[in-house]
């Protein structure tokens with residue numbers, strides 16, 4: 001896309017297992033102006049995850065080198081792994097007129113709100129914490145200990161939801177997709 005108008009930055013958070021990736025994949029299909037920023041992470045790839053598509057999978061050393069070069073818009077440690085948004089790719093996409101979604105956890109989200117007070121921020125909520133637990137477990141990608149850690153993180157994150165401008169409950173998937181499309185329109 002080569003529009004002269006700079007795109008919007010969208011901060012997009014919500015607990016692990018809430019379905020925010022599924023919603024965003026549909027939003028991108030229906031709105032070609034939307035792009036996802038691909039983060040760096042030190043986490044190991046899950047089955048089916050592709051380097052450069054879902055994440056850039058990097059070593060702790062590589063991650064820390066980019067911190068030292070001031071190469072991140074934000075970064076945070078989550079369940080013992082580092083996750084961060086590389087600055088340059090986001091700037092390039094915004095300059096090219098794309099609306100760029102940062103799908104990141106809340107500590108990183110707070111850093112973004114501080115740097116960009118006008119950022120369009122969206123928090124995706126589960127219908128209930130019980131339902132979140134069921135979804136996390138059914139996903140089957142993590143062992144029990146990790147599921148428990150992620151649930152604890154999820155509750156901490158939900159406690160900060162009011163820092164976000166828009167709250168979307170992912171009860172019915174289609175309704176949630178429409179709400180996100182409406183917010184960015």
Ligand code: 5GP
Pocket residue numbers: 014015016039040043074075076078083084085103104105106107108109
């Ligand atoms: P997961 O391991 O499930 O892929 O991601 C764990 C959490 O880290 C999710 O909430 C995800 O949105 C978040 N995350 C992914 N990339 C980044 C990033 O670049 N920065 C921050 N702060 N969080 C991220």
